[in-house]
Amino acid sequence: MAFIKRKTAVKPVEAPRDYSELENAGDLLNFAAKNKIRTEPLDISSLAQLLGIKMIFEPMDGDDSGSLKKNKKTGEWVMKVNSLHHPNRQRFTIAHELGHFINDSANQDEFSDTVFFRNGESNPMEVAANRFAAELLLPEESFRKYIEYTSSKVEDIADYFHxxxxxxxxxxxxxxYTGHNV
Ligand SMILES: [Zn+2]
Known part of the structure; x- marks a missing residue:
């Protein structure tokens, strides 16, 4: 019996992971949902890992929130998060760095972040990353629905979305939104 190469039965080569179609927070949320990752509140660490990012949680100096860097040898992206910060702040850090990953990683290999929401933040890249983080963790539709049907208290909303x-x-x-609550 001979083994004959059959031209028609070529095993498809697994396509390289290509996330270039993920362009905004909404795309990322859809991607998470498709991959059975919880979106409300978003399981953001799992989402980052699913994107191939290596996550490291470690104590850092006071104001350092985290960083996102590409390993130049392996091409792997590594995200570090300050484990001393409140878990909710860590989530925002991850979301902010994912903003850099989606928006800026084609042009830059390294991002380091300290305090977010700095008054008068003027760097457009940072403003955009904060905006991205807000859209990812507090998607407009879910946010509005929660306020309409459940509660408009800031603390309740914060608890729900972590x-x-x-x-x-x-x-x-x-x-x-304006007013005492939101
Ligand atoms: Zn940043």
């Missing part, structure tokens, strides 16, 4: 009260207030302002 973000800080400050993040909720900023998001509420972005979406045009």
């Amino acid at each position: 973000v800080s009260s400050l993040a909720v207030r900023i998001r509420a302002k972005q979406l045009g």
